[in-house]
Amino acid sequence: MTLRKGRTIVVGTRQSALALTQTGQVIDGLRELSARHGMDYSFEIRKIVTKGDRILDVTLSKVGGKGLFVKEIEQALLDKEIDLAVHSMKDMPYELPEGLMNGAVPKRIDPRDCIITRGGEGLAELPHGARVGTSSLRRASQLQHYRPDLRLEPVRGNIDSRIRKLETEGFDAIVLAAAGLTRMGWQERMTAPLEVDVCLPAVGQGALGIECRQEDTEIRELLSLYNDPETELAVRAERSFLGALNGGCQIPIGAYATISGGSEEEPELQLTGMVGNPDGSTVLKEMRRGTDPEALGKEVADALRAIGADRILSEIGG
Structure with missing residues (x-):
C-alpha cells in the first residue's frame, strides 16, 4: 500500500448524536486497520450542519428528500476541507457529485x-x-x-x-x-x-456509506480494507433499483437485498423492491434473483413498472 505515515485524516459528519457515534465507530475501525498495516494515522472529526438538520418542522418529502443530509458534507469533500465522510447509506442520493465515490460500505447491521x-x-x-x-x-x-x-x-x-x-x-x-x-x-x-414482509426497509438502511474523492488514492486504499463485499453487493443492487425508478423521499420506495446462494466468486443476490401510494391503498412488491447487482436492480424496477408502478410514480410526480 502507498499510505503515508503521520497523515491526519479529517472526517466529515453531521453533528447529531447518532452521526457522531457511528463516525466514531468507523474511525475506531480505520485506526485499527491502519495500525495493522504499519500506518501512523490520526483522525479529526469535522461537524457539518446540513439543510436536513436545519429544517425540522417540515416532512422531508416536502423539502427536497434525498440529499438533504449530505449536500453540504459533499461540498466540503470537493473543497478538500475533509478527506472522507460518513453517511447513513439511506440518506445518500443515487447520483453522487462528479469526483466523489463510495469508498467503503462496512458490514451492515439490522436493516429493519x-x-x-x-x-x-x-x-x-x-x-x-x-x-x-x-x-x-x-x-x-x-x-x-x-x-x-x-x-x-x-x-x-x-x-x-x-x-x-x-x-x-x-x-x-x-x-x-x-x-x-x-x-x-x-x-x-x-x-x-x-419484519421485512410487513415493512420493507429503505434502500441501504442499516448500512453506512463512506464517501471520498476519486483522486485520493491513499484514502481509497485505506477504505478498501474496511469494505464488506457482501454488504456492498446488496447495497449496489438496492441503489440500482432506486436509480432505475428515479426515486427519492417524495415517493414510497423500499428495497432489500441479501446473498441467497451462488459461489464465493459469484454470489447470487435476492432483491425485493416495493413502490406504494402515500395513503397505502396500493403497495406493489416484486422479487428477483441474480448475480449482477446493477442488472438485478433494473430488473426488479422493470417488473414493478409492468404491474403498475409507473402509474404511482406519475401520480406522485416521480
Whole structure:
C-alpha cells in the first residue's frame, strides 16, 4: 500500500448524536486497520450542519428528500476541507457529485424498521385508530396498507427527541430504524422489529456509506480494507433499483437485498423492491434473483413498472 505515515485524516459528519457515534465507530475501525498495516494515522472529526438538520418542522418529502443530509458534507469533500465522510447509506442520493465515490460500505447491521409503543404492544396489537408517528412516506404507506385504521402522523427530529415525543405529543407508537437504536446502544428501547414482509426497509438502511474523492488514492486504499463485499453487493443492487425508478423521499420506495446462494466468486443476490401510494391503498412488491447487482436492480424496477408502478410514480410526480 502507498499510505503515508503521520497523515491526519479529517472526517466529515453531521453533528447529531447518532452521526457522531457511528463516525466514531468507523474511525475506531480505520485506526485499527491502519495500525495493522504499519500506518501512523490520526483522525479529526469535522461537524457539518446540513439543510436536513436545519429544517425540522417540515416532512422531508416536502423539502427536497434525498440529499438533504449530505449536500453540504459533499461540498466540503470537493473543497478538500475533509478527506472522507460518513453517511447513513439511506440518506445518500443515487447520483453522487462528479469526483466523489463510495469508498467503503462496512458490514451492515439490522436493516429493519422497529416500533416503539407506549403500552408495549406490537404493531398488530395496537388499538384501533392508534396514532403512529413517522415522517417516512415509505413507512407510512406500508403501515397504512397493513393496518388501514392507524392514524399516521409526521414526527421529525433526532432519535432521542422522537422517543420523547412518543410521550409528550400523545402518540401510541413511533417507528424508527433499528440500526440507529443499535448503534446508540439503545436496543432495549425497541418494542419490536417490523419484519421485512410487513415493512420493507429503505434502500441501504442499516448500512453506512463512506464517501471520498476519486483522486485520493491513499484514502481509497485505506477504505478498501474496511469494505464488506457482501454488504456492498446488496447495497449496489438496492441503489440500482432506486436509480432505475428515479426515486427519492417524495415517493414510497423500499428495497432489500441479501446473498441467497451462488459461489464465493459469484454470489447470487435476492432483491425485493416495493413502490406504494402515500395513503397505502396500493403497495406493489416484486422479487428477483441474480448475480449482477446493477442488472438485478433494473430488473426488479422493470417488473414493478409492468404491474403498475409507473402509474404511482406519475401520480406522485416521480
